[in-house]
Amino acid sequence: MTGVGIGIVLRLLHDGxxxxxxxxxxxxARHRAxxxxHHxxxxxxxxxREHAARLADTGRDHGLDLPGPRGNPSPGALAALREKASQALGRREETGFLLLNDLRDLHLAAARNSLHWEMLAQAAQATRDERLLSLVTDCHPQTLRQIRWTNTMIKVLAPQLLAGV
Structure with missing residues (x-):
């Protein structure tokens, strides 16, 4: 069991x-077209999903009961309706703005997670917790790649949508 601070960051990162x-x-699903x-x-x-599962496992070592990954929602009428709407909208300007907005929100969420990974890394180093440091070393680079992907997508879409280039 470790300090309260590590537990708080584990929980915040897990939820994030x-x-x-x-x-x-x-x-x-929204941008299936x-x-x-989409892919x-x-x-x-x-x-x-993998990060959350690993954080839940690690959390147990720190006295936390973090839930595992959320179940994938079953494809139902709402999913079918979303897919039809996505196909109907295709690549219209409105969908482009919606995608740009989604990318912004995804980027900020990934950046928040990255900061929590960094906090966890610092705490792992300070407490010499090799298991925690290994978790950060494995997962944080993927979070940084999520940030780079959203940033690249924003750089590609923004000029087209905002300046009409």
């Missing part, structure tokens, strides 16, 4: 990774 996974899955975005979002959502 679970939220980011859900946000990525929602955005992937944009195949590149990459699903891939990077899997990273957040």
């Amino acid at each position: 990774e679970r939220d980011l996974e859900q946000d990525l899955l929602t955005a992937a 944009d195949h590149e975005f 990459v979002a699903l891939d990077v959502a899997r990273w957040s």
